[in-house]
Amino acid sequence: MLGLRAGRCWPRRRTILVVAITVTFMLLFGTLLLDSVWMIRLLPVSNAIVVANWQLPATGLLIGFDWHLLPRPVWRRCLLIVPSGGDRDLAILRPSLG
Numbered sequence: 001m002l003g004l005r006a007g008r009c010w011p012r013r014r015t016i017l018v019v020a021i022t023v024t025f026m027l028l029f030g031t032l033l034l035d036s037v038w039m040i041r042l043l044p045v046s047n048a049i050v051v052a053n054w055q056l057p058a059t060g061l062l063i064g065f066d067w068h069l070l071p072r073p074v075w076r077r078c079l080l081i082v083p084s085g086g087d088r089d090l091a092i093l094r095p096s097l098g
Contacts, residue, residue, distance in 0.1 A: 002064065003063065004068070006064075006065070012069070015065055018065065019066075019069070022062055025054075029058075034053075039052040059087070066081055066084070067081060
């Protein structure tokens with residue numbers, strides 16, 4: 001919801017900057033902190049596996065911003081947004097699949 005609202009209200013350059021920062025965060029998080037013991041020490045809670053996965057909210061933010069940044073026909077938007085959502089769903093199910 002935040003990505004949809006901000007993408008509608010913010011200027012295009014600011015939106016692109018936030019998308020670039022979010023993608024950089026996701027790449028750094030995926031290479032350095034994903035499945036890291038350091039994250040468990042940072043978040044000393046019993047459900048640290050669920051709470052420590054910050055890529056899911058970041059992907060949701062990107063999907064919201066992408067909806068307003070991509071060209072108008074709905075089929076063009078869906079070509080990129082649906083695989084992103086599918087990747088998000090796979091990331092949610094991956095720990096339970098083994």
